Amino acid sequence: xxxxxxxxxxxxxxxxxxxxxxxxxxxxxxxxxxxxxxxxxxxxxxxxxxxxxxxxxxxxxxxxxxxxxxxxxxxxxxxxxxxxxxxxxxxxxxxxxxxxxxxxxxxxxxxxxxxxxxxxxxxxxxxxxxxxxxxxxxxxxxxxxxxxxxxxxxxxxxxxxxxxxxxxxxxxxxxxxxxxxxxxxxxxxxxxxxxxxxxxxxxxxxxxxxxxxxxxxxxxxxxxxxxxxxxxxxxxxxxxxxxxxxxxxxxxxxxxxxxxxxxxxxxxxxxxxxxxxxxxxxxxxxxxxxxxxxxxxxxxxxxxxxxxxxxxxxxxxxxxxxxxxxxxxxxxxxxxxxxxxxxxxxxxxxxxxxxxxxxxxxxxxxxxxxxxxxxxxxxxxxxxxxxxxxxxxxxxxxxxxxxxxxxxx
Amino acid sequence: xxxxxxxxxxxxxxxxxxxxxxxxxxxxxxxxxxxxxxxxxxxxxxxxxxxxxxxxxxxxxxxxxxxxxxxxxxxxxxxxxxxxxxxxxxxxxxxxxxxxxxxxxxxxxxxxxxxxxxxxxxxxxxxxxxxxxxxxxxxxxxxxxxxxxxxxxxxxxxxxxxxxxxxxxxxxxxxxxxxxxxxxxxxxxxxxxxxxxxxxxxxx
Numbered sequence: 272x273x274x275x276x277x278x279x280x281x282x283x284x285x286x287x288x289x290x291x292x293x294x295x296x297x298x299x300x301x302x303x304x305x306x307x308x309x310x311x312x313x314x315x316x317x318x319x320x321x322x323x324x325x326x327x328x329x330x331x332x333x334x335x336x337x338x339x340x341x342x343x344x345x346x347x348x349x350x351x352x353x354x355x356x357x358x359x360x361x362x363x364x365x366x367x368x369x370x371x372x373x374x375x376x377x378x379x380x381x382x383x384x385x386x387x388x389x390x391x392x393x394x395x396x397x398x399x400x401x402x403x404x405x406x407x408x409x410x411x412x413x414x415x416x417x418x419x420x421x422x423x424x425x426x427x428x429x430x431x432x433x434x435x436x437x438x439x440x441x442x443x444x445x446x447x448x449x450x451x452x453x454x455x456x457x458x459x460x461x462x463x464x465x466x467x468x469x470x471x472x473x474x475x476x477x478x479x480x481x482x483x484x485x486x487x488x489x490x491x492x493x494x495x496x497x498x499x500x501x502x503x504x505x506x507x508x509x510x511x512x513x514x515x516x517x518x519x520x521x522x523x524x525x526x527x528x529x530x531x532x533x534x535x536x537x538x539x540x541x542x543x544x545x546x547x548x549x550x551x552x553x554x555x556x557x558x559x560x561x562x563x564x565x566x567x568x569x570x571x572x573x574x575x576x577x578x579x580x581x582x583x584x585x586x587x588x589x590x591x592x593x594x595x596x597x598x599x600x601x602x603x604x605x606x607x608x609x610x611x612x613x614x615x616x617x618x619x620x621x622x623x624x625x626x627x628x629x630x631x632x633x634x635x636x637x638x639x640x641x642x643x644x645x646x647x648x649x650x651x652x653x654x655x656x657x658x659x660x661x662x663x664x665x666x667x668x669x670x671x672x673x674x675x676x677x678x679x680x
Numbered sequence: 681x682x683x684x685x686x687x688x689x690x691x692x693x694x695x696x697x698x699x700x701x702x703x704x705x706x707x708x709x710x711x712x713x714x715x716x717x718x719x720x721x722x723x724x725x726x727x728x729x730x731x732x733x734x735x736x737x738x739x740x741x742x743x744x745x746x747x748x749x750x751x752x753x754x755x756x757x758x759x760x761x762x763x764x765x766x767x768x769x770x771x772x773x774x775x776x777x778x779x780x781x782x783x784x785x786x787x788x789x790x791x792x793x794x795x796x797x798x799x800x801x802x803x804x805x806x807x808x809x810x811x812x813x814x815x816x817x818x819x820x821x822x823x824x825x826x827x828x829x830x831x832x833x834x835x836x837x838x839x840x841x842x843x844x845x846x847x848x849x850x851x852x853x854x855x856x857x858x859x860x861x862x863x864x865x866x867x868x869x870x871x872x873x874x875x876x877x878x879x880x881x882x883x884x
Contacts (some may be wrong), residue, residue, distance in 0.1 A: 294828050298835045305839060305847065350723070353715075361726075363718035365793075479841075483834060487827040494827070498748070590830050591702055591738065598734065599713055601841070 275514050282492075282522030291491045292526060295484050299530040302480040303473075304537065312545055313459040313468065313624040316452035323452035325444045331414045338421065338442040339408065342434060346372065347394050354431035354603065362429050371427050379412045379420050441607070458626035460549065466542035466557035471620045471629060473538045473558060474565040475608075477531060478617050481569050483597045485527055489577035490586040492519055512659035520574060520651060527570050531562050564640060569616060572643040575650035582657045612639050683761065687769050695746045696770075700777055703735040707785050719794040725856040728801055732785060733808040733853065737833045739778050740813025740875070743770050744820050744882060757884065764883040771875060778809050797861070804856040807868035811853070812837065814874030821878035 286292045316323055328334070345351050346369060351362040364372070373384035373391075380387060390406060408417060418436035425435040433441050447455075459468050496502045505515065535558040546553035573593065580589035596616065604611040608621040610628040612635040620629065692700070710716060714727050744767075747753045756763055782805050786798060812833040820829035840853040851870070855863045 290823060291825055291828055294823070294831070298831065302835065302838060306841075349718070360713055361715040361719075361723060363715055363720075363723070365718055480838065483838070484831065487831040490827045491825060586827060587698075587830075590827060594734070594830070594834060595706065598731070602713065602730075 274510065275518055278510070278514060278518035279522045279525070282518055283526060286488075286492075286522065286526050289491070291488060295488045296530045296533075299477075299480050299484050300534050303476050303534045306476050306479075307473070307538065311623060313456055315456050316449060318449055320449075323447040323449060326447050326451070327440050328443045328445045329440050330443075330445075333443050333445060334439050335408055335412075335414065335417050336405070337444065338417075338434065338439050340405065341442040342372075342376075342421075342424065343391055343394065343406070346391050351428050351432055353429055360429070360431070362432075364428070368427055372424055375420060375423050375427070379408045379417060380406055381409050382406065455624055455626070459624045460551050462626050463624070464554040464557065465546050465549070465551060466539065466553040466555070467561070468623045468626070469538040469542045470535075470557040470561040472623050473535060474561050475618075475620045477534060477562070477566055478569055478619075479601065481527070481531070481566055482573055482600060482617050483594065485523065485570055485573045486577045486590055486593045488523055488527070489574045490581050490589050492523060493578060493581035493589075494586045506662045512662060513655045516578065516651065516655045516658055520578065523574050524567075524570060527574075528567075531566055531570075532559070535559070535562065565618065565636070568640040568643040568647070571647040572616065572650075575647040575654070578654040579650040579657075582654050582661075612636050614639060614642065616643065684765075684769055687761070687766055688773055691746065691770050691773060696742060696773065696777075699738050699742045703738045703777070703781055706735055706738070707732065707781060716789060716794070717792040719789070719792075719796070721796040721859065722857055724789055724794045724796040724801065725804070725859075726854075727789070728785075728805040729808055729854045729856050732782065732805055733812060734837070735781060736778065736809025736812040737816050737830060737837075739774050739781075739809070740771075741816035741820060741826070741829050741833075743767060743774065743817055743879075744824075745826060747882075748826070762883075764879060767879050767882065771879065774813070775810075778813075779806060782806050782809070800861045801856065803868075804861045804864040807864040807871065808853055808856075810875070811851075811867035811871035814871035814878070817878035818874040818881075821881040 346364075349363050349369075351364070353360050353362050370384070370388075373387045376387050377384045382390065387406075418439065421434045421439060422436055425432045428434065433439070459465065496505055508515075539555070539558055542553050542557075576593060577589050580592055600615050600617045603613070603615050604617060604619040608619040609625060610632045611619040612632050618636055618639060620632075710727065710731055714731060715723070716727060719727065747756060756766065782802060786802050786805075789796070790798065815833040815836055816829045819832040820826065823829070837853060840848065845852045845854075850863045850866045852863070853867070855861070
């Protein structure tokens with residue numbers, strides 16, 4: 272155990288001497304500060320205001336009408352957002368697919384396919400959306416029939432659109448009432464204790480940058496021995512492969528927590544200031560608690576995956592694969608950046624407040640984070656096994672299989 | 681001339697082929713994740729700028745990878761052929777590879793019934809790729825660390841999300857999506873300058 276701790280200390284000291292570490296820290300902090308800017312606060316709503324914003328609703332009548340309106344607008348613009356394999360994809364339909372949708376819609380509308388087509392065409396000439404005449408579904412159509420019809424339409428679009436029955440509510444938008452706006456403000460003060468709401472925004476931005484920057488630190492560490500030609504010397508040591516890999520892993524995790532904590536000071540001070548202005552005592556540990564729940568699994572996964580891929584294929588493959596995964600994760604949540612979780616490596620919550628949405632997605636967030644912790648454990652065990660295999664003269668066999676012998680990647 | 685051809689061939693065969701294949705695969709899998717059919721000009725610009733532009737990092741950063749080892753570097757220095765000439769040959773290969781891949785991808789978009797100003801978008805995409813590649817080459821020349829040479833252009837790409845347009849002005853990567861292709865000339869000029877400055881720094 273003492274050897275393990277000594278190795279961690281040594282690795283941390285080594286990292287403090289490395290330029291890469293400082294560049295990664297600067298990148299993480301710079302990205303956060305530039306993107307976070309001055310996040311707006313939740314203001315106490317004043318009675319009698321014209322609007323308090325909008326929100327989604329699960330009301331069946333509103334869902335039916337607004338989903339239909341949204342679909343007709345999408346057909347007119349010929350632009351559909353879908354997530355067919357969990358990743359964002361924008362779909363444009365050809366004339367045949369549009370005709371098919373008109374025919375499906377004719378089942379629930381008091382018009383035939385030709386009339387619906389004409390209606391959509393006329394909408395195109397009418398520039399003002401507020402002046403548009405609404406079509407209503409037949410009175411005999413139940414919510415279940417509407418859902419199954421829209422599931423068919425979703426299938427024509429290619430699947431994964433907002434028209435599948437479980438996503439229909441996302442097409443709705445109703446004005447927030449004074450009571451709801453007040454509830455949001457009270458949640459911000461009493462349930463979030465102000466800092467909780469800012470901590471979510473902080474984790475949102477940090478989650479983006481922490482899903483990519485640790486890759487470079489991890490890959491640099493894995494390539495270091497190879498570049499210094501110290502591999503054979505380390506292979507010959509008595510220390511077990513598990514201790515070598517785990518000490519590197521733990522030291523990177525510890526060192527990456529430094530920028531995470533440093534960057535949290537900015538929103539923490541902002542929360543303290545707002546708390547004092549409102550005469551409320553804030554939760555000082557909100558940032559640390561949420562960072563451990565939300566961001567730590569991201570770091571665990573990204574570093575473990577980098578170790579695994581670097582050990583198996585070489586560092587550049589790891590950078591390529593993980594960068595692609597990062598880009599696709601960003602695209603996946605680009606349509607909904609407040610409360611988008613799923614199986615995405617980068618959960619999004621790009622808003623201060625909205626405690627109700629957070630409470631609703633909390634369980635999904637926990638499951639998502641547990642999934643990535645589990646994957647991290649798998650990757651790190653696999654890395655130890657590969658490293659051990661290479662140490663026991665399997666390296667030659669591995670190099671012949673996966674790495675070009677001439678390259679020093 | 682024969683010697684130059686040999687240098688070019690060796691670079692592709694022993695080092696560059698992996699990066700070339702990776703860039704081609706990235707383009708080939710794009711329909712899985714993004715709509716690439718029947719797109720209008722704005723949507724086509726998004727595909728080219730936000731996705732295809734990333735191949736600039738993959739295609740240009742490897743220029744110094746063959747000489748990472750100090751012994752190999754010393755060996756190359758001892759040869760009659762100037763080091764800078766070898767690197768310019770590699771850069772030219774990378775530019776040709778980029779132009780080829782972007783051209784084929786543009787043809788693919790045309791065949792997929794996308795409507796967009798072809799030449800403008802070709803120029804815009806190539807310029808964006810060269811700019812990102814230029815950042816990578818310059819970073820590599822300054823720091824001599826391959827992972828960081830990939831990290832810095834990626835950081836720039838990340839900054840273009842969110843509030844990037846506000847801070848980056850004419851150097852905003854996704855300007856084509858708002859139908860401003862003329863700003864790409866700045867990206868191209870700075871990108872080429874960064875590439876040559878990087879090569880100049882690693883001339884020996």
